[in-house]
Every structure is written in C-alpha cells, then in structure tokens.
Amino acid sequence: MVLGNAGNYGLCIACFIRDTVGALGFHRAAVVQYIRPEIIGIVLGAFFMAVAGKEYSARGGSSPFARFVLGFLVIVGALMFLGCPLRMILRLAGGDLNAIFGILGFATGIGTGIIFLNNGFSLKRTYSLSSFEGYLFPLVCTGILLLLITRPGFIFFSESGPGASHAPIVISLAAGLVVGVLAQKTRLCMVGGLRDLFMFKDWHLLSGFLAILVAALAANLAFGTFNLGFTGQPIAHSDGLWNFLGMALAGLGSVLLGGCPLRQLILSAEGNIDSVITVLGMAAGAATAHNFGLAASAEGPTANGKIAVLLGLLVVAAIGYFNMDRSFELNMKGDVKIEA
C-alpha cells in the first residue's frame, strides 16, 4: 500500500482476482482492471515451496462443479463486503470499524457451515491425477504474468481508480512470492482459524490470523495510516447489514470449500485441481459481480447485489444440505493390515 497499491488494499485475494479478470477483459469495470502480480507470485511461491517440500501432489475429482459454484458465490459475498477474509483483517487493522460487521458475519457463516460438517457434509473424495495436470495452473499463471510484462493491446489497464494504483511489478511479484512461500508452509487460512477454534478448540490456525492483525496494526500505526472509524474508509461502505451478510456468504461458502480464497490459491499451486476449479469459479464470480452490477462500491451495496447475496446464501445452503451424508458410518476395520 505504501508502495502504491490502493488504500487498505494490502493483499485482497477477491479484489486482485477481480482486477485480473478485468484486465483480461472478462468484465468492463474500467476502474478495476490490472493483472495483479501478487496473485501470480503467491501461486508460484507456493508451487516452488510445495515441490521443494515434496508436498506437491496432483489430485482432483471432489465435486468439481459444486466447488466452482461455491467459489463463485464466495466472491459475490466478498465483493458485497469489498474484501476477502484477508482484507477484512487488514481493514480492521487500518481502523475500519465496518470490518467488525464483516467479521461477525464471517463467524456466523463459519458457525453455520460447521453444522453442515458435523452432519456429514462432504464434497467426497479426491483422486490422484498425472503430475502434469497440476503443472498447468502455475503455467497458466506464468502466461498471465507474461501478458502483464508485454502489455499487448487486448489487455485492459485501469487509468484511474483502484486498478490504477499499484506497486511496481517486481515488488508486487516479490511480495506475492514471499506470501506464497509463507502461506504454503504455515497453511495459513482465514476460515480455518475460526473453524478449528469452533470445532476442535484448536487455536493453531487462528494464531496466524491474529498475527496478521497485530503486524498490520503495528505497521499502520508506524506509517500513520491508522484511521479509526466507520466513515471515510478506503474502498469500503458502511452498510452494516450487508457487510454482515456478504461475509456470512463468504464464510459459509469457504467453510464448505475447506478454505478461504488465499488457501484455495495455495492449494491450487500444490496440485489440487479442485481448488483450481474453485479459483476459476471465483474468477467467474468476480467478472459476473461487475457485469451484473452485484459488487458494492464506496457508495454502498446495489439492489442487484443484495438479491445476489440472498440467492447465494440459499444456493450455498442447498449445496450444504444435499451433500450431507446422514447414513454416514465410519468405515472402520479392526486390525487389518494396510497395503502400501
């Protein structure tokens, strides 16, 4: 942000995916079009880290279309609030009190998702795929990076608005690489933190979440960019109800997916094709949110956006309900030797 990115933008996965699909021309909201090197850096950093740590493994086949739809709706919810769960924390750290409604909604969504999980919700198992299947996503990201560097005429770049404020490519890419490496190693997940605390009384993942809050708060205080209040916050609106409902949708969708948008990017880089499909769903959701006028802006939510969030909550609840396996019994074997 200090280096030129938009205010309290920090690192917002939802916003950056939205900017990137805009640059590729999938939506024509002229103020939010820029290929964000941070996203590409995160994917490549996580990919190299996973390969080096022998954690790379191509797999997929776990309800791909349900994941696409969930990814789509998570972004519709996030763009109502104007930020992914990660930016929600960064906004709070910047003094934006609207984020509190977002967090309450997010926690409510996660709590609701846990009810589905505890009742046997599952998107069913994944299967091993050829290694090359998993290389395709990092390759595509590298291709998009080349489009940013070569700037061919068919790529859109915002001339004003949030899409026009960005740090130099090299710095953004390097920042993304660092985040990718760290997030892969720590398995940082915004939704996992609250989920594990609620479900298993486990603080492990939430500690990452809190560390980001404290570090960002300290940085904002140090740079004098801390601004406590509800109004006049960068790229935010102060409609509490819709901030709550937007993040409730994002939280519920994310918990059913097993991870927040950042975590989906990391998993995609590790060879998880289900997460690649989720990221494509998020990209489609971001494009549609702008094409249909669903995304909120600093002026507040739109009528279309409100309808979309309510419909989204219904659809996610239906996906949750119809994937609950009530007859689920543990498939346990007593004292059986395991074949390698």
Added chain:
Amino acid sequence: MSKLKLNQVDTRGRSCPEPVLLTKKALEKNPEGVQVIADNTTARDNITRFARNLGYKVEMVQQGADYILTLTR
C-alpha cells in the same frame, strides 16, 4: 502392527477438515485409540495436533505415499 488391536479409519482423498473430523468421530467410538491413514502432510499434521491436544500419543509410519498414524492413550 497386529500387536495392537486398534480400529482403523481411512481419511485418504478427504479434504480439510474431514480427516480431523473423521478422527474425532473414530476416537469418540474408540476412546482407547485408533489407527488413521492419511495421504497428505496437511491431514497428517492436523490429525497429529488434534490427537496430542486430546492427550493421545501419536506414532507415525510412512508407507509409500500414505502416513499411518497410531493414536493411543
């Protein structure tokens, strides 16, 4: 392995947080301990942390691409 009369739960192919959830359910049924098969390091580490938090001892053996975790009191 056959010395211990432990029930097994297979979490392979399941995505987060299902492996831990399956382990939790298995331990509720078999509080004395269970054997869990996991196929990725995230599940392996999460199950290990979960079991240790509950006061179980965790022994891990790698078999091919899978991890076999033995959780005992």
